[in-house]
Amino acid sequence: MDLGLDVSERDGYTVLAVRGEVDVYTAPRFRERLIELVSEGKHRIIIDLEGVDFLDSTGLGVLVGGLKRLRSHDGDLLLVCTQSRILKVFEITGLTKVFSIYDSVDDAVAS
Amino acid sequence: MTERAVQLEIPAGAEYVALARLVVSAMAAGETQLSDDRVDDLKIAVSEACTNAIEAHDALDTEERVVVGCWADETYLEVRIEDRGTGFDVSNLPEHPPVTDPERLKFERGLGIPLIRALVDEVEFSSSDDGTAVRLVMRHDDELDGDTR
Numbered sequence: 076m077d078l079g080l081d082v083s084e085r086d087g088y089t090v091l092a093v094r095g096e097v098d099v100y101t102a103p104r105f106r107e108r109l110i111e112l113v114s115e116g117k118h119r120i121i122i123d124l125e126g127v128d129f130l131d132s133t134g135l136g137v138l139v140g141g142l143k144r145l146r147s148h149d150g151d152l153l154l155v156c157t158q159s160r161i162l163k164v165f166e167i168t169g170l171t172k173v174f175s176i177y178d179s180v181d182d183a184v185a186s
Numbered sequence: 187m188t189e190r191a192v193q194l195e196i197p198a199g200a201e202y203v204a205l206a207r208l209v210v211s212a213m214a215a216g217e218t219q220l221s222d223d224r225v226d227d228l229k230i231a232v233s234e235a236c237t238n239a240i241e242a243h244d245a246l247d248t249e250e251r252v253v254v255g256c257w258a259d260e261t262y263l264e265v266r267i268e269d270r271g272t273g274f275d276v277s278n279l280p281e282h283p284p285v286t287d288p289e290r291l292k293f294e295r296g297l298g299i300p301l302i303r304a305l306v307d308e309v310e311f312s313s314s315d316d317g318t319a320v321r322l323v324m325r326h327d328d329e330l331d332g333d334t335r
Contacts, residue, residue: 129230132301136295136297139290160223163227173286
């Protein structure tokens with residue numbers, strides 16, 4: 076199962092675009108990449124979930140851990156997601172109240 | 187109960203959870219009239235239950251396999267995930283702070299079972315010292331009387 080993790084820079088933000096399925100098998104790679112970025116001093120991160128086909132609670136856990144890590148550095152973690160099937164897991168778990176979720180990277184950067 | 191249509195025995199490895207999702211979604215597409223959205227919901231629930239099962243086997247360092255069974259008829263699809271872990275008390279799970287509490291960010295886990303409960307029409311946990319069975323049921327759209335989830 077392939078997981079894509081593409082990093083780019085955009086107007087002072089680091090954008091991590093995730094592609095594929097995020098579950099117990101792939102989540103460790105996602106977590107590791109996020110931790111690497113924070114360790115490199117990237118403290119304003121946008122995670123673009125538009126290419127994600129599947130995300131379960133292990134993926135949510137990676138995002139929660141990332142947000143905690145970034146806040147401890149006075150940073151921020153923004154999400155980009157418009158897919159209803161992915162947004163649904165945020166809504167059910169109440170995490171829409173925790174994360175700032177935008178329709179596009181442009182919108183997130185402009186926030 | 188109809189005949190057992192599919193039974194899958196997977197090694198307790200994280201890489202096999204996607205296979206369980208694939209089999210269940212193929213079964214749903216082939217044997218039922220569940221909408222794509224509801225199949226997606228079921229795939230998340232199956233993923234959560236299989237993840238818990240695999241972690242239970244990991245904790246025991248056992249080579250035993252996790253069993254995923256699927257049944258379907260005209261009215262419903264049932265998936266049963268069975269492990270040989272040490273079991274857990276579903277009525278006594280650790281409580282986490284509400285998501286709006288900053289302390290909640292200390293917990294990366296604990297969202298799987300709430301997701302299962304929210305996403306499927308019926309869920310039943312049967313757990314003992316010899317293992318856990320999770321029964322997930324999705325009823326077909328036309329059986330839900332206008333339930334639009």
